[in-house]
Amino acid sequence: MGMLKSSLAFLVLALAFFLCFIMSTGDGSYDYFQFVQQWPPTNCRVRIKRPCSNPRPLQYFTIHGLWPSNYSNPTKPSNCNGSQFDGRKVSPQLRAKLKRSWPDVESGNDTRFWEGEWNKHGRCSEQTLNQMQYFERSQNMWRSYNITEILRNASIVPHPTQTWTYSDIVSPIKKATKRTPLLRCKQDKKTQLLHEVVFCYEYNALKQIDCNRTAGCQNQPAISFQ
Numbered sequence: 001m002g003m004l005k006s007s008l009a010f011l012v013l014a015l016a017f018f019l020c021f022i023m024s025t026g027d028g029s030y031d032y033f034q035f036v037q038q039w040p041p042t043n044c045r046v047r048i049k050r051p052c053s054n055p056r057p058l059q060y061f062t063i064h065g066l067w068p069s070n071y072s073n074p075t076k077p078s079n080c081n082g083s084q085f086d087g088r089k090v091s092p093q094l095r096a097k098l099k100r101s102w103p104d105v106e107s108g109n110d111t112r113f114w115e116g117e118w119n120k121h122g123r124c125s126e127q128t129l130n131q132m133q134y135f136e137r138s139q140n141m142w143r144s145y146n147i148t149e150i151l152r153n154a155s156i157v158p159h160p161t162q163t164w165t166y167s168d169i170v171s172p173i174k175k176a177t178k179r180t181p182l183l184r185c186k187q188d189k190k191t192q193l194l195h196e197v198v199f200c201y202e203y204n205a206l207k208q209i210d211c212n213r214t215a216g217c218q219n220q221p222a223i224s225f226q
């Protein structure tokens, strides 16, 4: 009897582990979205080996991607099964808008950048947003708040030497959006450069929510915006 009980307990435990494993690796399982906008001059500043194709990077925040994410590991899921990118599903009207909001600021191949983002991230939430909706929704998110303008109105403008604290930069964005964004930085020697501002959205990508400060810019050294 005791033997049967312990075998049964083992079986239940094994099944639970198996289910946990399936749920953590399974495609299309995510909790929320990260909508990531980047500051192109920072991309180009840290690309030393292959400089950006455009010698004068854009001076406004552009889209990096819309990433379905898990609270336990915000870099997952990625590279899920699902429909491969199909350029014909981006209408000429939307394409024209995305060329401004979502350019490839590194090598200038916009379509290939969109393809990479859809295939790596978009496909993981295809049950919520199909390819057309994914790009349309991202465009609408980009239009909903102009980060460049929000920061400019708070006198946070590119400057070669001035620095800001994490909360100096978050505060005006939080005031404008009523939600907490996440800041991501790139390290360039001893300088911490502002690189990305992340907005978080709930599962359906409709309602903006507060982001958790799980990763991103450090408190020290102070943040440069150049």
Ligand code: 5GP
Binding pocket: 038, 043, 064, 065, 103, 104, 105, 106, 107, 113, 117, 120
């Ligand atoms: P993720 O794959 O997580 O969406 O983003 C990481 C990759 O996106 C990095 O390899 C980064 O270089 C790339 N990335 C970010 N911005 C751009 C861009 O404007 N153009 C291209 N081609 N890649 C980009």
